[in-house]
Amino acid sequence: MSDLEEPPRVLESGVGMKRALARWNQQLQRIHSPILRYSLSVACVALALGLALALQHYQFRDVELPVLCLAIAIVTWHAGIGPSVLAILLSTMSFNYFFIEPIHSFAVSTKDLPYFITFLAWGALVAWFSTVSRRIEAGLRLARDRLQTEVEHRAQREDEIRRLNRELAKRATDLEATNKDLESFAYSVSHDLRAPLRHLVGYSELLQKEASSSLDDKSRRYMQTILQSAKRMGNLIDDLLAFSRVGRAETQNSLVSLEQLVKEVVAELREETNGREIAWKVGALPACYGDRSMLKLVLANLVSNAVKFTRMRARAEIEIGCVDGKNNHEAEMFVRDNGAGFDMQYVDKLFGVFQRLHLAEQFEGNGIGLATVQRIIHRHGGKVRAEGAVDQGATFYFSLPNAQDAVERIRHDHTGTHFGR
Structure with a gap:
């Protein structure tokens, strides 16, 4: 130099x-x-x-x-x-x-x-x-x-x-190394926590089975709380492992039809939506170049969120479509619902890991889904954003490069901390 x-x-x-x-x-x-x-x-x-x-x-x-x-x-x-x-x-x-x-x-x-x-x-x-x-x-x-x-x-x-440029290159190298260390640490910690947690759940269930007759109601309630918390922690660890695998997995890129992915996701959610009145509106969606399984996970998370947060509506409305824009290099899709919505002042926390804007008693979940969506879209060279209002529904947007531009623009996700709904 x-x-x-x-x-x-x-x-x-x-x-x-x-x-x-x-x-x-x-x-x-x-x-x-x-x-x-x-x-x-x-x-x-x-x-x-x-x-x-x-x-x-x-x-x-x-x-x-x-x-x-x-x-x-x-x-x-x-x-x-x-x-x-x-x-x-x-x-x-x-x-x-x-x-x-x-x-x-x-x-x-x-x-x-x-x-x-x-x-x-x-x-x-x-x-x-x-x-x-x-x-x-x-x-x-x-x-x-x-x-x-x-x-x-x-x-x-x-x-x-x-x-x-030298400073930027050095910082990019340092950031990449730090992200890899953090991903490895999260994966290792999550993996190592599973064995003792299984022991905790297993022996708690045995204790509950063997000593249930000798415990009073308060003790049995304590035992049930321990089991529920341990199972919830197991779910959190599983979600964290899945989130880490998204950043570590190699992408298998090909031409993907988003319309076909939406049909598959909606079909898989049919059992969950039985007995509910849901008005589906699916518009024309483009074909994009990317990893099919990862893009399916994006749509599955967004659509399942829409199904979950419209549960209190007598008639749920879920719309999936593409935004008409002037940018010829990328396409922007959206998933819109008329559900619980969220306060826009907390939109920066929406895509955070384990970040939730609703109580667990209202809506189940660990706050990993939207963080996973953001990581996958970033790895494909796109962006994610959200709009909403309390009790007036929410709309989640994600952009992807057009098929002809995506080969050059797809890059690895080097972002640091993620946030989620």
Whole structure:
């Protein structure tokens, strides 16, 4: 990783050095003191005039115009607009006084007027061109500085992204190891608890059978409470083992018809629903790619919950369907009932292990079903959510990737603590 971090630092130092050199060059090119700027204007025109006179002395003809224009360009480039105007005026006066007939006079004859005007126009053009060039250079320098700043910021952001990616990868690895340890611990503890619990139940039943006649009513009630609690704990351990197996089991993915799964689940619940009036409404359901047995367990838990929590209704209504959405990459199904419902302020606890929102005397269960649903759907790359109101029913939604996208999106469940109804 250190090799990845080195280029941004080298780039940053190189860019910083270039910017320092650019500022230094800019300081050399631009004189900020007004006295120095106007002194440079006078000095350049004086030097240009001396050079033009020397060249004229040695019989060089028509050199005064380019020499004075060069002085104007130098002043404009290094000193700015004000000194360039002064240079044009001084150059014009010098040109008129020393090089236009009558010599050593500021008068301009009609014959030399075009030549004089040409020099004035040429000097102004050179000054304007130098000003525009200076302005363009300043704009380019500003754009370069901005680009260099953006490069520096981007290098810093890339370095920060690499650092965050390393931290994220480390945390993901740690979380995966922790989850595996927790699953192994839960499986081992649950498995090891079954033997002593069987002994407790077995010997309690023997004691109840052998000593029942010698016990009073209170003692027999105590014995019955012990047996019921032990059996309930056995059910909890069985459910916890089943929940752990969901996270440890390998998925056998294939194309699954959810409509067929719903038919099978409803048929299996027929014995439980005998004698009850239940209005079933099953809509069109898509085919999804996933583990058939796990997805059947999802539907079995949700539908059996709907059957259980509508028990107090004279006419239960259970609807199973698919939500029409704009997301082409996944399908969202729902199971809706008109049962006991729940308070939405406790929705975060709904999918918790051993978390229940209703009393055990009202509705049986251990609070593992919805936690199992959430784990299975997460392993298939989907999401679970719920909506409801007290005594107004509940709706449970679960999403699954479409068959064409699911192969790439199915992943293992790496979530930590789960919650359940």
